[in-house]
Amino acid sequence: xxxxxxxxxxxxxxxxxxxxxxxxxxxxxxxxxxxxxxxxxxxxxxxxxxxxxxxxxxxxxxxxxxxxxxxxxxxxxxxxxxxxxxxxxxxxxxxxxxxxxxxxxxxxxxxxxxxxxxxxxxxxxxxxxxxxxxxxxxxxxxxxxxxxxxxxxxxxxxxxxxx
Numbered sequence: 001x002x003x004x005x006x007x008x009x010x011x012x013x014x015x016x017x018x019x020x021x022x023x024x025x026x027x028x029x030x031x032x033x034x035x036x037x038x039x040x041x042x043x044x045x046x047x048x049x050x051x052x053x054x055x056x057x058x059x060x061x062x063x064x065x066x067x068x069x070x071x072x073x074x075x076x077x078x079x080x081x082x083x084x085x086x087x088x089x090x091x092x093x094x095x096x097x098x099x100x101x102x103x104x105x106x107x108x109x110x111x112x113x114x115x116x117x118x119x120x121x122x123x124x125x126x127x128x129x130x131x132x133x134x135x136x137x138x139x140x141x142x143x144x145x146x147x148x149x150x151x152x153x154x155x156x157x158x159x160x161x162x163x
Contacts (some may be wrong), residue, residue, distance in 0.1 A: 026063060048156070070096060076148065091103075100124070101124045
């Protein structure tokens, strides 16, 4: 499947449906779920973080069906550079009953020039059928793999009302 840069929006109202609508995105979201499942299986991971990651992966695998009560955000971040010049990158997966959002962002800090923040990819599917893409799905997967192979921080916010 080609992972070309896409910018796409579909009209949709404020009414929510019983399931999300996807074109060719289910394979991408299934791959995100697989990577999250591997992340949750890391030795020494806090059990609460693992539980939240497992919930997010299960919700992604269940798509296009909704997962009522799901509300999980996972952020993987890493830094590069030193005192002269540094970069930080963040990769986020957010799933709630109204949307699935996958994004990456970064910032560069140069003491002489200041800080520059930017969005790399922003992929969002709404339960009302609207879709918003900025960036490349394949590139997001490559970036998150790069971060996971290096020293990174992991933040999991799980406010699900499932159990």
